[in-house]
Amino acid sequence: xxxxxxxxxxxxxxxxxxxxxxxxxxxxxxxxxxxxxxxxxxxxxxxxxxxxxxxxxxxxxxxxxxxxxxxxxxxxxxxxxxxxxxxxxxxxxxxxxxxxxxxxxxxxxxxxxxxxxxxxxxxxxxxxxxxxxxxxxxxxxxxxxxxxxxxxxxxxxxxxxxxxxxxxxxxxxxxxxxxxxxxxxxxxxxxxxxxxxxxxxxxxxxxxxxxxxxxxxxxxxxxxxxxxxxxxxxxxxxxxxxxxxxxxxxxxxxxxxxxxxxxxxxxxxxxxxxxxxxxxxxxxxxxxxxxxxxxxxxxxxxxxxxxxxxxxxxxxxxxxxxxxxxxxxxxxxxxxxxxxxxxxxxxxxxxxxxxxxxxxxxxxxxxxxxx
Amino acid sequence: xxxxxxxxxxxxxxxxxxxxxxxxxxxxxxxxxxxxxxxxxxxxxxxxxxxxxxxxxxxxxxxxxxxxxxxxxxxxxxxxxxxxxxxxxxxxxxxxxxxxxxxxxxxxxxxxxxxxxxxxxxxxxxxxx
Numbered sequence: 481x482x483x484x485x486x487x488x489x490x491x492x493x494x495x496x497x498x499x500x501x502x503x504x505x506x507x508x509x510x511x512x513x514x515x516x517x518x519x520x521x522x523x524x525x526x527x528x529x530x531x532x533x534x535x536x537x538x539x540x541x542x543x544x545x546x547x548x549x550x551x552x553x554x555x556x557x558x559x560x561x562x563x564x565x566x567x568x569x570x571x572x573x574x575x576x577x578x579x580x581x582x583x584x585x586x587x588x589x590x591x592x593x594x595x596x597x598x599x600x601x602x603x604x605x606x607x608x609x610x611x612x613x614x615x616x617x618x619x620x621x622x623x624x625x626x627x628x629x630x631x632x633x634x635x636x637x638x639x640x641x642x643x644x645x646x647x648x649x650x651x652x653x654x655x656x657x658x659x660x661x662x663x664x665x666x667x668x669x670x671x672x673x674x675x676x677x678x679x680x681x682x683x684x685x686x687x688x689x690x691x692x693x694x695x696x697x698x699x700x701x702x703x704x705x706x707x708x709x710x711x712x713x714x715x716x717x718x719x720x721x722x723x724x725x726x727x728x729x730x731x732x733x734x735x736x737x738x739x740x741x742x743x744x745x746x747x748x749x750x751x752x753x754x755x756x757x758x759x760x761x762x763x764x765x766x767x768x769x770x771x772x773x774x775x776x777x778x779x780x781x782x783x784x785x786x787x788x789x790x791x792x793x794x795x796x797x798x799x800x801x802x803x804x805x806x807x808x809x810x811x812x813x814x815x816x817x818x819x820x821x822x823x824x825x826x827x828x829x830x831x832x833x834x835x836x837x838x839x840x841x842x843x844x845x846x847x848x849x850x851x
Numbered sequence: 852x853x854x855x856x857x858x859x860x861x862x863x864x865x866x867x868x869x870x871x872x873x874x875x876x877x878x879x880x881x882x883x884x885x886x887x888x889x890x891x892x893x894x895x896x897x898x899x900x901x902x903x904x905x906x907x908x909x910x911x912x913x914x915x916x917x918x919x920x921x922x923x924x925x926x927x928x929x930x931x932x933x934x935x936x937x938x939x940x941x942x943x944x945x946x947x948x949x950x951x952x953x954x955x956x957x958x959x960x961x962x963x964x965x966x967x968x969x970x971x972x973x974x975x976x977x978x979x980x
Binding site: 510511515516517518520702705706776777778780800801803808830 | 889890892893895911913914915916918937940
């Protein structure tokens with residue numbers, strides 16, 4: 481039994497009355513006394529503070545860093561402007577997804593944020609895959625917080641006003657009380673918000689500055705999951721894995737035009753032959769969709785889906801009760817013939833077949849700040 | 852701290868049992884159970900007339916985060932179920948010992964009621980969890 485790691489905010493979580501769960505090797509707050517539903521609704525109504533320090537913050541340095549990163553992932557990193565962030569994923573030789581991550585062009589280097597559970601594998605991939613003259617550094621000396629919700633802008637105006645100049649998917653670096661804070665205008669909730677990287681030793685002090693504002697409540701991993709699912713955002717390990725390709729996962733938008741057939745830097749990433757041909761043929765055997773249940777019973781991951789004529793047509797990869805939607809919501813992979821909006825399917829729960837409907841994602845209106 | 856009324860009996864799977872003294876009981880889930888579950892969003896109960904065996908799964912309570920099975924603390928026939936929980940599952944969080952009772956059971960063997968945990972034993976059980 482290996483002992484769980486703690487983030488720089490562990491003591492603060494304790495003080496705030498968090499319940500903890502082990503997650504990706506960390507002892508993480510799953511909820512606070514407000515409860516998952518209350519935390520979820522508070523984030524949508526006002527503002528939530530999340531500790532996501534378990535995620536991997538990685539710096540990639542070298543003259544050819546962007547070009548080399550394109551050999552591991554099908555995004556356009558060369559064309560990513562300084563101070564901008566882009567969503568991307570590493571691919572496998574078979575065309576699957578190895579992990580998804582965010583990349584920032586930080587000027588003299590690239591700054592990546594990768595999933596906690598994939599941190600070690602990603603570091604190994606980057607260190608072997610980028611070549612000897614590209615330096616890869618895990619910044620585990622830094623914490624990562626997310627401030628999310630409609631009041632996030634107003635709170636940041638009082639705490640770090642320069643950062644409110646950022647638009648969705650932009651990144652800025654600031655000083656606060658003598659500490660470096662790196663800010664991205666992004667998040668995992670569908671709301672406007674900021675992701676803030678700061679030195680471990682300064683994380684608690686800064687978190688307290690944010691929590692002093694009455695709009696801000698601490699939010700645990702429980703609500704983080706229901707918020708991201710309502711926002712239609714994939715969870716690595718559930719909705720995207722090494723056996724799901726980007727076309728089936730409906731993540732084509734994250735593959736740079738320059739990397740597709742006929743693009744300036746066409747292919748040249750793992751699994752390119754599979755992915756580029758699927759992009760053209762759209763011959764994937766299944767498709768990621770959103771589903772809403774007609775009844776009240778939540779439908780969980782792993783639930784098998786049937787068509788109206790009783791054929792097995794897919795499987796749920798994430799499922800919960802969406803507190804803002806007010807109904808059970810799911811992500812699932814289904815046969816492409818059953819993926820059209822409005823298609824009625826049946827989820828088998830405890831021996832009963834419950835009606836669910838293929839629905840538009842995100843399940844809620846997103847509020848990304850585009851100025 | 853969770854509330855553990857003295858007059859009730861308890862199962863180790865966190866159901867409470869109110870003995871009406873006429874061979875029938877009312878069953879619910881404890882305050883401790885609802886706290887552990889978090890916000891309840893769905894409750895599934897058996898049909899009236901169904902027969903339950905002790906230890907058998909008779910329904911499910913789901914919160915935003917997880918599903919939790921309900922286990923029959925006694926054998927018997929279901930006389931009544933609390934239909935209001937279908938539309939207002941959140942009552943289980945607000946009033947686990949009151950409005951949010953789950954079902955009434957005609958008990959097969961009333962001696963089995965005496966074998967259930969009393970409030971002190973249940974308090975010890977959750978203390979040691």
